[in-house]
Amino acid sequence: MTRFEWQKSSRSAANDNCVEVRTVDGLVELRESDDGDIIVRTTPVKFAKFLQGVKDGEFDHHADFS
Numbered sequence: 066m067t068r069f070e071w072q073k074s075s076r077s078a079a080n081d082n083c084v085e086v087r088t089v090d091g092l093v094e095l096r097e098s099d100d101g102d103i104i105v106r107t108t109p110v111k112f113a114k115f116l117q118g119v120k121d122g123e124f125d126h127h128a129d130f131s
Contacts (some may be wrong), residue, residue: 073098 077083083098093112095105096126107115118124 071096071098 069089071085073083073085079105084095085098085101086093086095088094089106089107091109092106093109095107095112096103
């Protein structure tokens with residue numbers, strides 16, 4: 066991932082409705098592409114733990130699969 070360049074998932078649709086990520090000054094930043102003014106910042110370690118939780122299904126109970 067290039068510093069300061071927002072990256073979105075290759076699984077995102079062609080529209081701008083996705084989550085984007087980048088690194089700045091050693092931190093990971095996330096934003097929703099349709100509301101780019103709100104940016105969440107975290108450490109790489111915490112971001113990696115979050116991604117592992119997503120992969121493990123830890124947050125599935127928050128999703129509406131209907």
